[in-house]
Amino acid sequence: MLLAMTARLFIRIDFEPSGSALGPGIAALLERVVVHGSIRAAAASMNMSYRKAWLLIHEMQETFNGAIVTSEIGGTDGGGTELTELGSSLLKIFRRVESRAARAAEAEL
Numbered sequence: 001m002l003l004a005m006t007a008r009l010f011i012r013i014d015f016e017p018s019g020s021a022l023g024p025g026i027a028a029l030l031e032r033v034v035v036h037g038s039i040r041a042a043a044a045s046m047n048m049s050y051r052k053a054w055l056l057i058h059e060m061q062e063t064f065n066g067a068i069v070t071s072e073i074g075g076t077d078g079g080g081t082e083l084t085e086l087g088s089s090l091l092k093i094f095r096r097v098e099s100r101a102a103r104a105a106e107a108e109l
Helices: 024-036 039-045 050-064 085-105
Strands: 013-015 020-022 069-073 079-083
Touching: 020 024, 020 050, 024 039, 024 050, 024 079, 024 085, 039 050, 050 085, 079 085
Parallel strands: none
Antiparallel strands: 013 020, 069 079
16 A cells, blocks of 8 residues: 655755755745844744844854844834845745755656
8 A cells, every 4th residue: 555645855055164054944034034024033933042043144144254134223113134135145046946956856756
């Protein structure tokens, strides 16, 4: 008896020599920063601690020697966080690689 099965492909891009990686988790976090306008709210929406989210973002910033998010504190509009051009580029590239890999593996999976 054969069981119905679904296969999914997960992509993770490892960066050497830093050892950091860009995968589905950080990509989802960056997408949620865009939606929520806040690292804290993005992390909470993923049941992730703010500290863990910030460490992931900080690690990417160290790897690429540049900001992937920019934040404004408080003020009349309440501040917020958004992706920088680098952050947006990393997210777009990751999603494009992920999509192409999924299409390439579709027949095999």
